[in-house]
Amino acid sequence: MKFDFKNCSEEALWKYVASHLNKKGIDTVLVGGAVVSIYTKGAYKSGDLDFITTNLFVDDLPEAMAEIGFKKTSKRHYEHPECPHLFVEFPPGPIGIGEELNIEPDVMNVKGAAIKILSPTDSVKDRLASYIHFQDRDGLDQALLIAKSQPIKLDAVLKWCEREGAIDAFEEFKQGLEPYSK
Amino acid sequence: MLVEIFGNKTAAMVMLYLYHYGEAYPTGLAKDMGITLSQVQKQMDKFDQAGLLVSKKSGTVRIYQFNPKSPVARKVKELVKIFYDGMGIEEREKLFQVRRRPRRKGKPVIGRSQ
Secondary structure: OOOOOOOOOHHHHHHHHHHHHHHOOOOEEEEOHHHHHHHOOOOOOOOEEEEEEOOOOOOOHHHHHHOOOOEEOOOOEEEOOOOOOOEEEOOOOOOOEOOEOOOOOEEEEEOOEEEEEOOHHHHHHHHHHHHHHHOOHHHHHHHHHHHHHOOOOHHHHHHHHHHOOOHHHHHHHHHHHHHHHO | OHHHHHOOHHHHHHHHHHHHHOOEOHHHHHHHHOOOHHHHHHHHHHHHHOOOEEEEEEOOEEEEEEOOOOHHHHHHHHHHHHHHHHOOHHHHHHHOOEOOOOOOOOOOOOOOEO
16 A cells, blocks of 8 residues: 555654665664654654664665655755655764663564664653753653653653753653643 | 864864854854864764754854764763863963853953954
8 A cells, every 4th residue: 555645644654664764674763853743642743753773884775765755855854755744864873862872762563674763751851851951942841741641750751860960850840740640 | 183083173173162162153163263164164064964063043143062962972072071171271272262151241351352
């Protein structure tokens, strides 16, 4: 069945692109705003999909993306002519959130391909990192959206905030969750 | 040695400048360090592509800083710090003559460029 690029969601496009790349031997992890979109079932609209490749050297990415109709439009962006509402980006790796480098993504099996996505807890940390380091309040809002939609490990978020020297950000995040924890 | 690690003098200068000032815009950096703007832009673009730097627009100017979210950028910054700390105060004053921190409007500057 042909993939519906015109009307696809972030989740559908992630599964389609990641499973294709996986079959080509290119291992990716979905990070960034699209993860928020997926975990909140579309309550947040991202507009792009950020894939980090876990392979250190990937030479044939443009060819692999071209096979599914994506054209390279800048050093790390890819666009599909039938998919104007979503583009794909490959930010440089490795995956890291502040001081944390050993990130264990969640794995999903899609038609025999193991595709990876930041866990809800790590996605909360990732969004809080934007709030902490760029004073981006959207980051805090997105972290809250995830935590309201998915089970997260609050202790792990606390420890991470402590390591980042951002206990105030954790307190603000926790306060934002309070109306939903009763 | 910093030049050898980063591959060229412009790259090393960009790193030291960012470490000293915390942020930079290409025109200012090029002028302060006596490097051509195109060299600076090319180098900052490379660091941006590598995820070491992030940038944001402020009016018509693009301002760069080390990527605080990246663990790799943090380690690179630590590496730059070793060389920065190894410079003498006189060398630093000579290299980073321009004051870039916030300053009350109209306050005179003695012995430095504004």
